[in-house]
Amino acid sequence: MSDVRRIEGDRVRLALARILESQTFARSERLRAFLKFVVEMEQLGLASQLKGYTIGVDVFSRDGSFDPGVDPLVRVQAGKLRRLINMYYADEGRNETLRIRIPLGSYVPVYETVSAVRRPADSAGAARTWTKPAALAEPIHLEFDTQSAPELATSGAYGPDKDLNGLPRIQIERAGEGDWRARIFENAIRLAFEQLPGFTIAPAQSKGRGSNPHLDFHLTVDAGNTGRPLGATLMHAATGQLVFHRTRPAGTEGSRHIAGFAHQFIAETMTLNGEVYAFCRCRGLSSVLMDCLEATYLYKLENSHDAYLEASRHQQRLAHPRRLPVFITDLSDLLALTTRAF
Template sequence: MGNYLVVGELKNEDAISEEAIRDELARILESSMFVQSDRLGRFLRFTVEATLAGDAEMLKEYLIGTTVYERKPSYNPSEDSIVRSEARRLRRKLKEYYESVGKDDSIFIYYRRGGYVPVFRLRRSKGRDGAGRDDGWDELFVEGPGVRIAVLPFVDASRSDLSGAYARIITDELIHELVRTDGLQVTAASSVAPLMTQELDLPSLARKLNVQVIFEGTVHEDTNQLRITSRVVKADGFQIWSERFEAGPDPQSVFKISERIVSALISRIRPEQSLIRKQKASAGTSMLAVYPLVLAAEALLDEGTLADTQLALSKFQEVSEIEPDYARPVCGIALCYCEMALRGMPNSALAVSRAKQASQRAAKLDPQMILVPACTACALALSWKWHDAEKLFQQALGLGESAGTYRQYALFLAALGRFDEAWNYLQEAHQIDPFSYRQKVVNAKLFHLSRDNDKGVNHISKQMSYGTLPIESEIYLAIMLISLDRRDEAKQLARSVVCKAGAHPALMSAIAEVLAMCGQTAAADRIASDYNLFSANSPISKFRQALLSLALENSEKAISLLSIACEEREAELIWLAHDPRLDMIREDRRFGLLLAEVMRASSSTFGTTASREQQRAKVVPEPT
């Protein structure tokens, strides 16, 4: 008998002989899919033979580049990405092979993300749920009822009574809420405590507790600020993610703030894949490997400008290329395109189309994941398909709680003028994650759209208790101050925002709009000229150009721009029915025709002047 290899997490009875691996290699190389791919075939053969010879540790980028791709000894992998690119091609080609020609092969050869050492597995015929699958499942998922985690006591870094209280309460609350979170198995605190007296590194601690992930954190306090940092660490000791929350150090709100911090943390890092949430699987090595990149992209999507959203998109696309069967980053791609379409980018219809494509792909990968119907609903709403979008929002809400879905649905309802319902869902999102930048922006936008300016101004100033205020919230605050005839305050706020806005055209357009409404038309014109806001190749949407035109009291130009926006099916036209900035042209017959075109598929009743006044008088529930 030949030599046997025990690889990955295989049990002894699953050991694979070298002869069987070489037979599988020959089948792959002789297949129609590889016979015309000489370079990929050489890559595959070289790495498999080196691994069988016991030289797997030598399989680095430089060796493959010089041996397989005949690069010169001066070859620098950081300047020439040939090996990385070919490795991605090889992973895709092998996946295609095992989904078609090699679907009945008994052995599975693949490469983990970021590595060049082949992995050999026996193909299993059935999963836990009885469905057939190949061993690619083991990269994203492994057997187990959810992700196994442990929480270490948070450290009181300031050694004060208040920071100590926060550290204890956050630790207890985190354990409590993690136990209640779908897809997680939480080690009891009584099992963790005895080990804390031992001098163990995190990998040793994880092995003793038999967990995949560990939570740890610190609490700092000074006279004006409380800072809580929570870290998520893999069992090998490498950090997956770090989240920092800042709040006012109020001794009277220690329980409330602690609960909100824990809720926000869990909502951002919890499992989203339906197999894990239903405890039919646990996270595999591949999922844990790309998880930091996913979380980084989601943070950019929540907190960033339009440029940050574009960076988030590139990160989601990178993960999706590495792990094409992972639905969460695909949903992220869809949501990035939706956000870009809503934040002033030109040609937003193209972004919406790409959002639809990504959401359709995600639906094939994991139709039971909450994010899937939610991102599809967003794309449909931005296509003005109101009825279909609402059905999918309701489907998403039926799959479980999600702060992002609540916020997205609240915006959808606000576009239809259903403000009471919108506030209810935004309140739900606030309870889950009041620290979210997007939460604060949507909050401000709803006050603006519902014309509750007094309450909006008072509320936005209180949001500082949950961290800094986003620039977009400050812009809505300025617009509401103008509505209250407090133009000097609005002008001062707009000028302070300029220093923080950088060179982002959409933000500069909004600042110019505020300055124009305050009578500073020269400053507004200068911004419009400096950023080419009205040029043929303007960096902002026609809708944003129309708003700026109205602020500059050019109604005819605004109507013309909105007509073009309607022809191009711009996403931001969903705000036509209720944005107060459009009141100047609301009685114009041409505006009425545009509004009818955008809202024709909606069954909602859109307001006459009387109904808008009635809506204005309603009491808006203020998030606590």
């Protein structure tokens, strides 16, 4: 806190007032009260009293029986407050030279001084609007290895209208007759897909290609005889390149063990930080929606200023030529952008 004492109280109060009056905080009365309370308490020299219990009682009107160790209310609201502060300084408060932060693991505010960096705005009211990246003025083109995937050679460039909302599509096949383990593995994959954002799955018994063939993947489940290992192999359909392979030794096992193996396979391949998205990203196959989901997921992981800016850029790409009124953190809401007007 030594740095805080060198900052004049008037500067802190003005910085706080600008945040509380901002459009970013306009709809968050409880978070405005939270921030105002902790800053004013710190400025009064009462930082030692900024504990979960005190905030729960004085800010959120909990009674004397409130136990912050059992009720996560204050911790949850503190996380929301940190994210909203990041959003403010990434947009409306981007030119602020004194910044208020609530560090992780503490409710005592700290104050950062930064060099003034002026960023152009069309008008005083433009703070709530992202600037369109210059790259959006041109169509998006994806390059493919047409020698290994000749069927893509004549598909043409994938412009925004055609490739904007593409998602990886998984088609599951069982090799040979197989045994009961392959059936359980496939069922576990299909049930888990109900909770997986950023992917689609082909209907059972489907043999056709998806609308974006460069995003088609084949998952082959090979159980063979009961005494053989259970294998799962994920391939890129257009090029035949191996994406991921895992086996589970044969032995005494039940449905729960097979489902556990399937869930582990999903975690390594069919998540936003898994092998499928990495494969598409490294080969320039990712759609705008995929980039947007990845960047927003990374922001939610890191909760950093840089991650916020990157996610904002991708969200505006997704909405182009329209503009998003707010930053979106819910992945299901991002997916909904592709099916509704706003």
